[in-house]
Amino acid sequence: MTTLPETYQPAAVEAAAQAYWSEQDSFRAREDAGREKFYCLSMFPYPSGRLHMGHVRNYTISDVIARYQRMRGKAVLHPMGFDAFGLPAENAAIKSGVPPAEWTYANMSYMKRQLSQLGFAFDWSREIATCRPEYYRWEQWLFLQLYKKGLVYRKNSVVNWDPVDNTVLANEQVIDGRGWRSGALVEQREIAQWFLKITDYADQLVDDLQTLDGWPDAVRTMQANWIGRSQGVEIDFALADGSGEKLAPADFGGKLTVYTTRPDTLFGVSFVSVAAQHPLALAAAQRDAKVAAFVEEAKQSSVAEAALATQEKKGVALGVDVIHPLTGEKVPVWAANFVLMGYGTGAVMAVPAHDQRDWEFASAYGLPKKIVIAGPQGLPDITAAAYTEYGSLVNSGAFEGKDFDAAFESIASALEQKSAGRRRTNYRLRDWGVSRQRYWGCPIPIIYCADCGAVPVPDDQLPVVLPENLRPDGAASPLTRTPSFYECACPSCGKPSRRETDTFDTFFESSWYYARYACPDFAGGMLDERAKYWLPVDQYVGGIEHAVLHLLYARFFHKLMRDSGLPVAGNEPFTRLLCQGMVVAGTYYRELPGGKKDWINPADVDVQYDERGAPLSATLRADGGPVLIGGREKMSKSKNNGVDPETIINSHGADAVRLFMMFTSPPEQSLEWSDAGIDGAARFLKRLWRMVSEHVAGGPAPALEAAPLSAVQKDLRRKTHQTIAKFGDDVGRRYQFNTAIAAAMELVNALQKFEGSTDQDRAVRQEALNALAACLAPITPHISHTLWTALGNAGAVIDAAWPEADPAALVSDAIKLVVQVNGKLRGQIEVPVGSSNEAILAAAKSEENVVKFLAGSAIKKEIVVAGKLVNFVI
RNA sequence: GCGACUGUGGCGAAAUCGGUAGACGCCCGAGACUUAAAAUCUUGUGCCAGCAAUGGCGUGCCGGUUCGAGUCCGGCCAGUCGCACCA
DSSP: OOOOOSSOOHHHHHHHHHHHHHHHTTTOOOOOTTSOEEEEEEOOOOOOSSOOHHHHHHHHHHHHHHHHHHHTTOEEEOOOEEOOOSHHHHHHHHHHOOOHHHHHHHHHHHHHHHHHHTTOOOOGGGOEETTSHHHHHHHHHHHHHHHHTTOEEEEEEEEEEETTTTEEEOGGGEETTEETTTOOBOEEEEEEEEEEOGGGGHHHHHHGGGGOTBSOHHHHHHHHHHHOOEEEEEEEEEEOTTGGGGSOTTGGGGEEEEEESOGGGGGGOOEEEEOTTSHHHHHHHTTOHHHHHHHHHHHSSOOOHHHHHHSOOOEEEEEEEEEOTTTOOEEEEEEETTOOTTSTTSEEEEOTTTOHHHHHHHHHHTOOOOOOEEBTTBSOOOSSSOOOSOOEEOSOGGGTTOOHHHHHHHHHHHHHHTTSEEEEEEOSOOOEEOEEOOSSSOBOOEEEETTTEEEEOOGGGOOOOOOSSOOOOSSSOGGGGOHHHHEEEOTTTOOEEEEOOOEEOTHHHHTTHHHHTTSTTOOSSSOOTHHHHHOSEEEEEEEGGGTTHHHHHHHHHHHHHHHTTOOOOSSOSEEEEEEEOOEEEEEEEEEOTTSOEEEEOGGGEEEEEOTTSOEEEEEETTTOOEEEEEEEEEOOTTTTOOOOHHHHHHHHOHHHHHHHHHHHSOTTSOEEOOHHHHHHHHHHHHHHHHHHHHHHHTOSOOOOOSTTOOHHHHHHHHHHHHHHHHHHHIIIIIOOHHHHHHHHHHHHHHHHHOOOOSHHHHHHHHHHHHHHHHHHTTTSHHHHHHHHHHTTOSSOGGGSOOOOOOHHHHOOSEEEEEEEETTEEEEEEEEETTOOHHHHHHHHHTSHHHHHHHTTSOOOEEEEETTTEEEEEO
C-alpha cells in the first residue's frame, strides 16, 4: 500500500505506466504451445499524416479486447503496421514535391508516436510497412506462383483516361465526368491489365460465409450479394438473314448469346440489348453513323458502376435482327447504356413486361411489351411498372400454365435439345484487375520480351524493388520514364526487354498482412510455422466501409495461400469480425455571399442553451458573432469538424479519451464527439482517483469476513460482484463496452454513498475498489496501473487475472416484481426469494393501487413471469 | 439505380430470449461550500395535468400478431454506408 497524490494528474500517471510497460517489454507476443492463443487485429492505417479519431476508436476497441484476453490468461498477439502504398502519397508529391517514400516514412514515425501516447498494447517488434521490399517481395512471389497455376491472366479492360494529363484516373479523381486536375472530359480507354481469377473461388467464397458465424449478418449478406451467384440459362439467338449487311459476316458464329435468370419469360422477349462495347455493336458502328455516335458517347463517361446505373436509359437500334430460338420470330437488337460488358455475356434478352429496366427502355423507345407471366389475380397491370414477381406462364406456347421452377426446367431442356442454350451458374463477381498505372505501389514482377512475350521474373531475382526517389507529377507514372527501372534482359532468352511498369492494386498488400504479422522477420519465405500457431485471427476490428472489397480479397488470399501449401490454419482468415461506426461531430458555418458555406471548427464555437438544455444559438469565440448550427457529420476536412486526438490527449489524458470513446456509443454505431462528454469521462476518473486516495490514506484494509456483514455491507458487496459479472459479460462476450462502463459508474456512485469506516466497511470498500481497478484496466490501463499498485496489490494490473464474481455474494433475500392490470403498470411488490406463485398472486392482489384497478371486475387471466412481473387480465 | 444498415427525452444512449421504456453519462435547473468564481458535493430533470398521491400520453409514420411490442410481421417515410482505380 502506497500513498497517492490527492489529485489525478493524467500526464504523470500515463508516462509512468508507459515507462513500466516499455521496461518490462509487456506487449511482446510470445508463441506458447501451453497456452490458448488469441490473435486480436485492427485494420492497419494508411499513413496519411496524423491520427484521426476514427483510428483512435478502432484501436481502442481492439486494445480493450486484447488486454481483456490477456487478463484471461491467453497468449495474445496484437500487432500494428502501416498500409503504406497508395494514392495520397502521390498527391502529396504533386502538391509539394516531396517524394512519396519520404512523405510516407515521415508520416509513419509521426503516427507511431501518437499511437504510443494512447497506451495501445501493440507488439511493435512485429511492425509491418507494406512499402518495404522485405514485405512486398512475398506478394510478388505469390503472384508468380499463381501465374504458374493459371490463376493469373492478362486482358484488355477499360480505365478512366484523362486526355490532357495523359494519365489513368482513379474513380475518385473523376468529378462530374471530368479530370480533377485538368478539368478535361474523361474518356473510357481499353488497356491490357493483369487479372486474378477470383471467380474460380467464387463458390468457396460464398459457401464459406456460412461458417463465419462470428461476423455481422449485414457483412455476410453484402458479400453474398456482391458475389451474386445465380442459376440461369445462356440462350443463343441466331442472327437473322439480312443482318449481315451491318456485320462482318463471318463473325460471331452467326449467333448472339444472352444470359438470363428468367428463362420463364422467354416468350415475352421483344428485343435484345447489348452493351455499347459488345462486338456486335462495334461491328454495327462501322457501317452506321448513329450507332457509331452512340458507342462514342458511351466512351465519354466514368467507369464507376454507380454513375452508369443512375444515368438516363439510352440506346440505339443496331439495324440487326435475331431469331427467337423457340418461336422463330425476328426481334431487333439494340445497344443500351445500362447493359454491362463485364457481366454475363454483355447481352440480355429484353422482357419489358417483367423487368423494370427493360420496361423503362421500351417505354422510352416505343417498343412492345408482351405479358407472359400471370399473377394471383390474373394478368398483371403493367401500365405503370413491370410485373417482376414469379407467376404462372401465359402466352407461352407449350409451356402455358407452368410455375417458375417447372418453366425454368422445361424451357432450359427444350433449348438444350435444340442446342440453342445451356444451364449456367453465373456470378456478378468479376475477376480482380490488379494492375494500376501508378508509381507508389508494388511492382508487378513481369518482363515483356519481343520474342518470348510476358515472362515472369525468376524467383532468384525477386524482389523487383521500387525506386524510392522518384516524384510523380500528375502525368503518367514516373516508372515509365525511368529506363534504369524498366530496362532489363529477358530472363529466358537474354534479349533486351522492358519491365512491367504497372504496380499492384494496394488491396494486394492488405490482403495478407494479417498472416505476415505472425512471422514478419522470416526471410526464407512468405510465412513460416508461426503462422499456424497464430492464425486465424480471433478478432478483427475495422470500419464497415471495408465490408465487401478488402474483406473479400483477404478471404480470397487466405484460400490462395492455403492452396499454395503455406502454413495458414483453417479456410478463413478472420473468425470474429467487429465493424465499428464512424466518428461524427457537430458542424457550424456562416453563409458567404453567393450561398457558399464557411465551415467553422466546433472547437472555435460557443453554444448557448435554453432552460431545458436544448441548443439555442452558437457564436464564434473569436468575434462573438452568430454562427449557424448544421447537422452531425462524419469528421472531415471539408466540413472542418475534425477534432485532433493529440490536443485532447494533452488536455484530458489518454485514459479519458479511451473511456469516452468506449462509453459514448456501442462500437458498431456512429460515435458523436462531444467536448462535454470528454469532460464527463475525465470527471469520473477524478472521482475514482480521489476515492482510492482517501481509502489508502487510512492504511491497509483488513481482511474481509463474509459471514457477519451488515445489510448495507452486503448490498455493496453484491453490487461489486454484480459489476464484475456484468463487466466480464459485456466486455468478453457482448462487446458492449458502454454498458460495462455504466455498471462501473453505478458501483462508484454506490461507493460514494457508502460512508462507514469500520474494519469490515474498509474491507468491503477495498474489494470494490480492487474490482474497479481490474475491470477498468483494459479500458483505462494507465490509471488502473497506478491505482492497482496503490491499493496494495502485488504485481502490475496488466499481468493480473481477470476478477471472478463470487456467486455467494450475488444472493439476495427478496425480489421486486411489477404488477400490471391489462398490461399496464399499476404497482410494485417485494416478495421473498423462492415464493410460490400463489403467494406472489396474493401479494399482487393486495397491493394498494392494484386493488383500485381490480375493483368491480372479474379476473379473466393471471400471468406470472418468474422474477419479472404479474399481469391480471380483466 | 442496386445492395446493406440506422431511426427511443434537449443530446449520446440503456432495455441481452416478447415482460417496469429512458439505466449510465452530457446539457440544463435548484441548493451547499466560497468575499466571488472555478472545481467539488447534494438534489431535480420524457411530455402534459396535479400541492401530492396519481392519471393520461410517449420508442420515425400507418396497420397487424399477443395477456403484454422499442423488440416479431406487413407497408411507408427519412437518414447513413458500399458499388470493383480512395483506403
